[in-house]
Amino acid sequence: MFELLGIPPQALFGQLLLGLINGAFYAMLSLGLAVIFGLLNVINFTHGAQYMMGAFGAWMLLNYAGIPFWGALVLSPIIVAAIGMVIERTLLKRLYHLDHLYGLLLTFGLALILEGLFRRQYGSSGLPYNNPLPGGTNLGFMFLPNYRAFVVVASLVVCIATWYVIERTKLGSYLRAATERPDLVQAFGIDVPRMITLTYGFGVGLAALAGVLAAPAYQVSPTMGSNLIIVVFAVVVIGGMGSIMGAIVTGFGLGIVEGLTKVFYPEASSTVIFVIMAIVLMVKPAGLFGTAK
Amino acid sequence: MSTSTPTHPAGAPAASGSGASVGTIFGVLAIAVLLAAPFGVYPVFLMKVMCFALFACAFNLLLGYTGLLSFGHAMFFGGSAYVCAHTIKVMGFSPELGILAGVVFAAALGFLSGLLAIRRQGIYFAMVTLALAQMFFFFCLQAPFTGGEDGLQAVPRGALFGIIDLTKDINLYYLVLAIFVFGFLVIYRAIHSPFGQVLKAIRENEPRAISLGYRVNQYKLVAFVLSAALAGLAGATKVLVFQLASLTDVAWQMSGEVILMTLVGGMGTILGPIVGAAVIVTMQNYLAGLGEWVLVIQGVIFVLAVSLFRRGFVGEVIAIIQQFKAKKAD
Numbered sequence: 262m263f264e265l266l267g268i269p270p271q272a273l274f275g276q277l278l279l280g281l282i283n284g285a286f287y288a289m290l291s292l293g294l295a296v297i298f299g300l301l302n303v304i305n306f307t308h309g310a311q312y313m314m315g316a317f318g319a320w321m322l323l324n325y326a327g328i329p330f331w332g333a334l335v336l337s338p339i340i341v342a343a344i345g346m347v348i349e350r351t352l353l354k355r356l357y358h359l360d361h362l363y364g365l366l367l368t369f370g371l372a373l374i375l376e377g378l379f380r381r382q383y384g385s386s387g388l389p390y391n392n393p394l395p396g397g398t399n400l401g402f403m404f405l406p407n408y409r410a411f412v413v414v415a416s417l418v419v420c421i422a423t424w425y426v427i428e429r430t431k432l433g434s435y436l437r438a439a440t441e442r443p444d445l446v447q448a449f450g451i452d453v454p455r456m457i458t459l460t461y462g463f464g465v466g467l468a469a470l471a472g473v474l475a476a477p478a479y480q481v482s483p484t485m486g487s488n489l490i491i492v493v494f495a496v497v498v499i500g501g502m503g504s505i506m507g508a509i510v511t512g513f514g515l516g517i518v519e520g521l522t523k524v525f526y527p528e529a530s531s532t533v534i535f536v537i538m539a540i541v542l543m544v545k546p547a548g549l550f551g552t553a554k
Numbered sequence: 555m556s557t558s559t560p561t562h563p564a565g566a567p568a569a570s571g572s573g574a575s576v577g578t579i580f581g582v583l584a585i586a587v588l589l590a591a592p593f594g595v596y597p598v599f600l601m602k603v604m605c606f607a608l609f610a611c612a613f614n615l616l617l618g619y620t621g622l623l624s625f626g627h628a629m630f631f632g633g634s635a636y637v638c639a640h641t642i643k644v645m646g647f648s649p650e651l652g653i654l655a656g657v658v659f660a661a662a663l664g665f666l667s668g669l670l671a672i673r674r675q676g677i678y679f680a681m682v683t684l685a686l687a688q689m690f691f692f693f694c695l696q697a698p699f700t701g702g703e704d705g706l707q708a709v710p711r712g713a714l715f716g717i718i719d720l721t722k723d724i725n726l727y728y729l730v731l732a733i734f735v736f737g738f739l740v741i742y743r744a745i746h747s748p749f750g751q752v753l754k755a756i757r758e759n760e761p762r763a764i765s766l767g768y769r770v771n772q773y774k775l776v777a778f779v780l781s782a783a784l785a786g787l788a789g790a791t792k793v794l795v796f797q798l799a800s801l802t803d804v805a806w807q808m809s810g811e812v813i814l815m816t817l818v819g820g821m822g823t824i825l826g827p828i829v830g831a832a833v834i835v836t837m838q839n840y841l842a843g844l845g846e847w848v849l850v851i852q853g854v855i856f857v858l859a860v861s862l863f864r865r866g867f868v869g870e871v872i873a874i875i876q877q878f879k880a881k882k883a884d
Contacts, residue, residue: 370856377849
């Protein structure tokens, strides 16, 4: 029907869909990073490892407890979030009065520990996870696998629900207030430390949920997180961490750009996001949705 | 990074008259020990420690004295290693020219990435440098002259200035020692110059440094390029020692390692990075057989260092000495 620069539409839309899925993971992870950074002032380097733990959680629940994908989709994020909250209470909490960089270094150390433990136990190569939604729909111009469609829709729903809760509900208004002035919010009788713990748990849970969704799409491997988190950092720099909607839009947008690069200039597909980051830094240092301070 | 002063340990180095002379005596003693050391200890191990010590010192110039946490220093270390290995092995450069080429490349790369990175502060600076280094990693993975997964192996050591045979470990050892002492003195000089004082002012309070009329970004950029060039010097020297440049040198784990060395030794202290590098390299040597546990142990040290002794070994010792002096003064 329409051949774009000699590229068959199947390849184009296939890569677009892959890009959209990657974008879904970028969006969910950078959203979690932004929420955590807003309240804790910590860049959570463990985020990639927690995404990996979410995927491994699903794999373990299936192989050791016989719990299928749909159960793991709920259970695995809750378990990983609980572990995250323990980490917040025992380790991170003691660093809030210090420079932000110490939080980054601590979570970097934690990421090394987690990745090392999983690599020792399961090796560096990936473990397969069966597709819970086999089959697909023929749309005429392309074949749409059911599971991939599900991933895109599910992450969109989660992202928009998160945006709604933070920007449009009373709970979200407490959260936004505590981001600005935690001391004042505490003076109004709200338990800010508990809110911080729960927020960290929520951000970590988002990462783990992305991990569960990624398990059938990619392989479950101990290094899946550290490879992704650096790209997500670039996404965060591009979008700026000031806005929730900004994180979502940038995440999906960059996923699509990456997918398109794979079609038109495959050699640059692994670096295109970093190049965009460099350009954004030159033109608008605070990020596309960030506010200069 | 600009607001929280108490996190930096060595805000007040012992610069009294007696302290300086004690320092000189200590320095002469240390060099005497290093000159004699290869007769007692395996020289390749010592050379490895000195390469990483120089790398960590260069990194510390940025983190400890300017307050900039670079999460991408592997790109200067590894990039210089690739250029040094390529010019020597393929283009037939002599060792000294190969090292020079590596350093020039690292400085140029430092200038370009520094221009971008200093546009953001604090936590963003760390993320930008990490992302730029990852971009460079992918570039090295795909570029034809890096040898891909194999790296550049069996780089000839050659003869220094065409006279001194570097294939002998002992000759190479004294070259590495000379390079290390040179790099260390450059950093020492930079820190104790008016330039270094401005860097410390930026670390402690950037807005105030700006209001005093300093062009903060120019100072940061010069510090960044200097740090990158010296990291490149360390990387190029490492190529001569191990005759190898590989993807390990440019990977993000290498950037993490140099942070760990500086943190363990004591950031913002002159000797801290050297102690930290010695500790971590020794640990890696002893634990090499443990495979993945090395990663876990490094992570545990990170967590312990950040949670319990943020000043590092040298920083803690300085703090104890100062406490002791304060008590004596009472």
